[in-house]
Amino acid sequence: MTLSFLYPLLRSGLMCLDAETAHALTLKALRMPLPLGSGIIEHEKLKMILWDRVFPNPVGLAAGFDKNAESIQGLFKIGFGFLEVGTVTPRPQEGNPRPRVFRGAKNYAVINRMGFPNEGVARFKENFSHYLSQKPRPKGLVGINIGMNKDQTDPAKDYCDLIRTIGSMADYLTINISSPNTPGLRNLQDPEFLRPLLQMILDERTKSCGSSFPPPILVKLAPDLSEDQLEKIAETLVNSKIDGVILTNTTLLRPDYLPENFSAERGGLSGRPLKDLSTATIRRFYALTHGKIPIIGVGGIESGEDAYDKICAGASLVQLYTGLIYHGPDLIGHINRKLLDLCARDGYDHISQAVGRDH
Numbered sequence: 001m002t003l004s005f006l007y008p009l010l011r012s013g014l015m016c017l018d019a020e021t022a023h024a025l026t027l028k029a030l031r032m033p034l035p036l037g038s039g040i041i042e043h044e045k046l047k048m049i050l051w052d053r054v055f056p057n058p059v060g061l062a063a064g065f066d067k068n069a070e071s072i073q074g075l076f077k078i079g080f081g082f083l084e085v086g087t088v089t090p091r092p093q094e095g096n097p098r099p100r101v102f103r104g105a106k107n108y109a110v111i112n113r114m115g116f117p118n119e120g121v122a123r124f125k126e127n128f129s130h131y132l133s134q135k136p137r138p139k140g141l142v143g144i145n146i147g148m149n150k151d152q153t154d155p156a157k158d159y160c161d162l163i164r165t166i167g168s169m170a171d172y173l174t175i176n177i178s179s180p181n182t183p184g185l186r187n188l189q190d191p192e193f194l195r196p197l198l199q200m201i202l203d204e205r206t207k208s209c210g211s212s213f214p215p216p217i218l219v220k221l222a223p224d225l226s227e228d229q230l231e232k233i234a235e236t237l238v239n240s241k242i243d244g245v246i247l248t249n250t251t252l253l254r255p256d257y258l259p260e261n262f263s264a265e266r267g268g269l270s271g272r273p274l275k276d277l278s279t280a281t282i283r284r285f286y287a288l289t290h291g292k293i294p295i296i297g298v299g300g301i302e303s304g305e306d307a308y309d310k311i312c313a314g315a316s317l318v319q320l321y322t323g324l325i326y327h328g329p330d331l332i333g334h335i336n337r338k339l340l341d342l343c344a345r346d347g348y349d350h351i352s353q354a355v356g357r358d359h
C-alpha cells in the first residue's frame with residue numbers, strides 16, 4: 001500500500017493543522033522509509049532534453065517546498081521528473097513572524113509571506129552533499145533556487161557567494177528576484193539593475209563552475225509586470241544570454257471573488273487564482289523572445305490540462321507547489337498520464353512538439 005492510497009485520509013488531518021505545521025510534518029514523512037509511490041515517472045514521449053540534461057518527465061516541484069534540500073529522495077518517489085530546492089540564502093534566517101502561510105481552500109489557493117526562512121547555505125550544502133553521495137541515485141534532476149538575505153544591501157554579493165559555494169552541485173540554478181516578501185527584491189527585475197547583476201552572476205559561474213559543463217542559469221520572474229516591463233526584461237535576458245526563465249512566482253493581485261478575510265492577508269497568492277495570469281505571462285514572453293529562451297511554466301497547475309496549456313503557451317517544462325497541497329502525491333502521475341493522452345489526441349509523437357503550439 002502506498003502513501004498516496006492513504007492520502008485522502010491524511011489530507012483531512014493535515015487540513016486541520018496550521019499550514020506550516022502540516023508542511024513540516026509532510027517533509028518529515030518524506031524522509032521516512034515509507035512506500036511513498038512508485039518513483040520517477042519515465043516515458044520516452046515525455047522525456048525532455050534541455051541544456052544537454054535529461055529530464056525523465058516534464059513535471060517538477062516548484063521552489064519553496066524543500067527549502068533546505070532535506071527530502072529530495074522522498075520527493076522523487078512521488079514521481080516528479082525534477083525538483084527545485086531552496087530558496088537558500090547565504091546566512092540562515094528566520095523569515096517573517098508566524099502565521100505566514102494561509103490556505104484559501106475554497107479557491108484552491110495559498111497566500112504566503114514567509115520571507116525565505118531557511119537554515120543557510122552551509123547546512124544546505126551538507127544536506128545536498130548527503131543526497132549526492134547516495135547510490136544509486138534517482139534519475140531526476142535537481143535545480144537550486146538562490147536568493148539574498150533580507151539585510152543584504154549588495155545583492156550581487158549574495159548571489160555570487162552562493163554560486164561559488166553550491167553552484168557546481170546543481171543541475172540548474174535559479175536566480176530568484178521575484179519573491180514578494182523580501183523588501184526590494186523585485187526591484188532587481190528592473191533592467192537597470194538586472195543587466196549588471198546578470199553579468200556578475202554569469203562571470204562568477206565561469207570562475208566557480210568551469211566552462212565544460214556549468215549549470216544553466218535561469219531567472220524567476222513575477223507575474224505582476226506590465227507589458228512594457230516584461231518586454232524590456234525579455235530583451236535584457238536575450239542580450240545577457242541567460243539560459244532559461246521561470247514564469248511565474250506568486251502574485252500580489254487579489255481577484256474580487258476571493259473571500260475578504262483570505263484576500264486581506266499580505267503576501268504572494270498562488271494556486272488556482274494565479275493560473276491564467278502565469279499562463280498569459282508565458283505566452284507573452286515566448287512571443288517576445290520568439291521561443292529563444294526555454295521557459296519553465298508554474299502557477300496554478302492542478303491537472304494535465306493545466307500543464308498542457310502552459311506547454312502550448314511556450315513552456316518546455318512545468319512545476320507546481322499549491323496543487324500538491326490540495327490534491328496530494330497522486331497528482332504527479334495524473335498529470336503525466338494526461339499529457340500522454342493529450343499528445344495522442346493532437347497527433348504528437350513527443351511532448352516537445354506541443355511546446356509553443358499556440359504561436
Ligand SMILES: Cc1cc2nc3c(=O)[nH]c(=O)nc-3n(C[C@H](O)[C@H](O)[C@H](O)COP(=O)(O)O)c2cc1C
Nearest residue numbers: 062063064087112248249270271299300320321322
Ligand atoms: C508556501 C510557499 C512558499 C514558497 N516559497 C518560495 C521560495 O522560497 N522561492 C521561490 O522562488 N518561490 C517560492 N514559492 C513560489 C512557488 O515556487 C511558485 O512559483 C508559486 O507558488 C506558483 O506555483 P503554484 O501555484 O503551483 O503554487 C512559494 C510558494 C508557496 C505557496
